[in-house]
Amino acid sequence: MTPSTPLPPVASETLSTPARPELTGGRRIGVLLIHGITGNPVSMNPWGRYLAERGYAVEVPLLPGHGTTWEDANTTTYTDWYGEVQRAFDQLRSAVDVVVVGGLSMGGSLALRLAADRGEQVTGIVVVNPAVATRRLDAKALPILKHLVAGWPAIGNDIKKPGGNEYPYPKTPLKALHTFVQQWKPLIADLPSITQPLLIFRSVEDHLVDSSSVPIITSRVSSRDVTERLLEDSYHVATLDNDAPTIFEESAAFVARVAADAPAH
Numbered sequence: 131m132t133p134s135t136p137l138p139p140v141a142s143e144t145l146s147t148p149a150r151p152e153l154t155g156g157r158r159i160g161v162l163l164i165h166g167i168t169g170n171p172v173s174m175n176p177w178g179r180y181l182a183e184r185g186y187a188v189e190v191p192l193l194p195g196h197g198t199t200w201e202d203a204n205t206t207t208y209t210d211w212y213g214e215v216q217r218a219f220d221q222l223r224s225a226v227d228v229v230v231v232g233g234l235s236m237g238g239s240l241a242l243r244l245a246a247d248r249g250e251q252v253t254g255i256v257v258v259n260p261a262v263a264t265r266r267l268d269a270k271a272l273p274i275l276k277h278l279v280a281g282w283p284a285i286g287n288d289i290k291k292p293g294g295n296e297y298p299y300p301k302t303p304l305k306a307l308h309t310f311v312q313q314w315k316p317l318i319a320d321l322p323s324i325t326q327p328l329l330i331f332r333s334v335e336d337h338l339v340d341s342s343s344v345p346i347i348t349s350r351v352s353s354r355d356v357t358e359r360l361l362e363d364s365y366h367v368a369t370l371d372n373d374a375p376t377i378f379e380e381s382a383a384f385v386a387r388v389a390a391d392a393p394a395h
Contacts, residue, residue, distance in 0.1 A: 134250065134262070137299070140172060141172055141297040142171070142196075142197035144171050144190055144191055145171060145188055148187055149185065149226050156254055157272075158227045159163055159227065160187040160189065160222040160225065160228070162218055162222055162230075162231045162241075163188065163237070164187070164233035164237030164240045165193065166234070166261075166308065167235065167285075167302075168285060168298050169196065169286060169367075170199065170297060170298075171191075173369050176370065176378075177374070180382065181381070183286045186219050186385060187226050191217075192205050193211040194206045195306065196207070200301045200303045203303040203306040204303040206210045207309040208308065208312070211240065212368070215240050216392065227389075228389045228395070229253055230254040230255070230384075232253055233258070233298055234257075235339060238258060238259065239261055239262055239310075239317060242255065243313070245326050246321065246324050249323070253327075254326050254327045254384065255389050256331075257280070257330050258383075259336055259343075259366050260343055261319055261339045262314050262317055263318075263342045263343050264270055266338050281301030281303050283302065284301055285298070288367055288369050290371050291370070294370045295370075318350065320347075321351050325353055326388075327356075327384070328356045329357035329384045330344055330356070331359050331373075331376075331380075332344050332358060332361065333361045333373075334360055334362055335364075335365055336365060337365060337366060339366060355388075359380065361376065
């Protein structure tokens with residue numbers, strides 16, 4: 131099989147900006163943003179730049195196996211991706227007083243995993259169309275399918291706004307996807323350990339992550355401060371879609387609010 135053509139360089143461009151406490155009341159506030167499976171920092175960087183302009187230190191890492199070819203993703207696992215998330219989190223935390231974590235799709239799931247594991251080290255959580263479950267029957271066949279075919283049709287670029295492009299992989303790597311799906315049950319079991327403030331954005335029309343995930347999250351976390359915002363004019367990649375300004379503005383306000391009340395580490 132001929133290897134696929136690598137994605138353009140923009141797909142591997144991470145974002146790392148320092149805190150500007152003169153814009154945030156003297157506090158050094160960090161935000162870690164995590165992209166989804168088969169995606170890359172393109173879907174996160176506009177959001178990250180918006181937050182950086184308001185004085186927040188921002189880290190948008192590139193998960194292993196992403197931003198290159200879909201075959202590369204099939205050589206990596208959820209453990210690899212979560213390892214990079216933890217590395218980026220620790221690096222950011224060493225430079226700021228408090229950290230808020232956020233993510234899109236699988237990135238939202240990784241953000242929740244981090245919050246469950248790190249407890250009070252995570253000050254708040256912002257997730258956009260997070261994935262922890264699915265009603266798709268073909269997902270149940272992944273343990274077998276991954277041995278029969280390397281990939282199935284792409285799941286990227288679910289964007290309503292004309293011209294939107296997250297530069298996703300042209301195919302979905304099944305071995306990689308299965309390692310993600312396998313982590314849903316352990317994460318759901320650990321959701322009650324999440325106590326941090328939580329802001330959830332959910333697209334009313336999402337062709338990749340169905341409506342089963344968010345109710346599971348909101349019903350199981352122990353957070354007393356939970357807000358769910360419906361996005362009426364965006365599909366799955368809402369961070370690049372018509373409702374992106376809503377996500378950017380409301381998440382910035384959320385970060386300011388929860389950081390103001392949190393003790394520095």
